[in-house]
Amino acid sequence: MLKAGFIGMGRMGITHFSILNAHPSVKTVAICDQSKTILNFFKKYVGVNTFSDYDKMIQESGLDFVVISTPTDSHAEIIKAAIANNLHIFVEKPLATSSVQGNEILRLLNGRSLVNQVGYVNRFNEVFMQVKQLLDEGLIGEIKNFTFEMFGCTVSKDSKSSWRSNRNLGGGCMYEFASHCIDLVVYLIGQPNKVIGNVLQSIFSSDVEDLVSSTFIYDNRCVGNILVNWSELSYRKPTNRIEICGKKGKIVADKHAYKVFLKESDESHTFHTGWNTRYITDCAEGVHFYVRGNEFSRQLSYFVDFIEKKRANNTSNFAEALKTDIVMEEIFNNCMEIKK
């Protein structure tokens, strides 16, 4: 059994705990949080050891891995402590708030066989996984342009009390929301060579951006746009929509379905010429335990599997996640901010 410790027990931390507590190869042994209420609840009803100091938890719990779900500004420091104690690490997205921190983390990991993963959960959605496979197989040929969008109504008023409204703590639409969209670009297309036309816009928030817009340029002359808005009132849930055009066709996808347009039919996938639609029901697969979406369980099972089998080069590892941090940093450095 792998012994797990959890640092940060907000909504994501509790979700990760619930999923891993039901995993047959994992024993949840300790949690760490600043809230006494949370610690008391988990001690009394769940029966785990509780800490308010993560160093103490790491020292005293004999862990194999940690799950970090704290505000982003604290990630780097906690990750370093975990590496120093030879623990495998799963951390919520994004990796850190600067590429300097990210590079330092990679340097410390160098030479250690520790599984490291960032919670870019879209990589574990069946539709996006299928799209990735089709792109890798070259179904639509050389990619020439793309549009990736992400919308949700997470922020519908100015809220100063939350860390999400403070960029220094890792709040704002870029870190919290756009990171998912940019990671999906890195996953499916690759890291851009240049970002131009960067715009950050406040809609409701006074201290952070609610909208991110940017154009990605690649050395092979591929060009793509991202538009991310977490104050989009018409959406019930956060929604990703992607459109990728290649020389032989195009793919349009969201988490529930994808459509392929092809110039010529493709026998191996039974796609005919023109439009083809596939729904999630065509490719969905069960998970060991489902909470809030099977991609959340799938990413953690994958992480645990890599530890158990001592495998390396998992998707969404820190080196991969650093690419997204670099893109975000470039957008921040080169942006035009439009205040409310």
Add this chain to the structure above:
Amino acid sequence: MDRIILGDNQFFGINHMSEEKAQALSEKFYDLKAIINVIDAAYDCGIRAFMLNTNERAKDICSYLRKNSARYADLRLYPSIPYPHKYADLVNEKGIFNAVKDIIISENSAKDIFGLLVKGSFTLFDRDSIKVMQLLIDTEMKIFHGLNIKVVFLQNVITDLLLGLGVKEIFIGYVNYIREKYSAEPGFITMNLPKLCNFLLDCGIENPIICSSINKIGYFMNPDISSYEKTIREKQFRPVAMSIFASGAIKPSEAVEYIHNLSNIKTIVFGASSGQHIKETKKLIESYLPVEDKKFQHV
């Protein structure tokens, strides 16, 4: 329990297969009248059981049903609580536990929560999580007052989160409170039927009512379809099947035949957005699963 329950996802723009379809539904049911027309069509073809969550629109539906109680004299509601999206903003802003505190403070009189306030600070979680759960249930159940409640389902996000934590006291507390306070049967919606069923039986909850996706292609069935079939065959519980058509991925007759071939399924929940569709689906279900069938006697 009723044999057929009309689900409510379609009224609130929820479709698990396509975001476009979800938006189209949301537009279609913008007007309360459009929802009532569908409820009326279902009622007029003999459906008496309706599932309803607790979002803002559901509140309007309940008010309408109360005002027209003579028209819906036999109507039986199967609420599912809570509606988590309603609280998503608050949870994002303040975290789960602080959000719960806010909800309880804003929805209850000072008298109700007086015993939970200690020296001016709100330390109720530390003192009594079961009492907190009861206050949350009361908050959610307010919209159904005066209506005929048959089963109160705990919604799947909450059921499964708590199942993962393995907190037996809360499940037992839920069952007892729904029976005592609302004279209704407690039920649970889950995406993890085999695990939940074993857990509830371990808690000593006898013959529990469990609603889950059950369909021929294994959609939303975790960990897999064979574990579901085994649980349905071997365990003593009351299964309620939802998503039997897997959002339209399965041919209707095949979908119903699959349910028919599984023994022990007493109740089916299905959603439909037109009177015609409801009539056809009801007829189809009854052609495979006749009213006389012993396993569909009301319990």
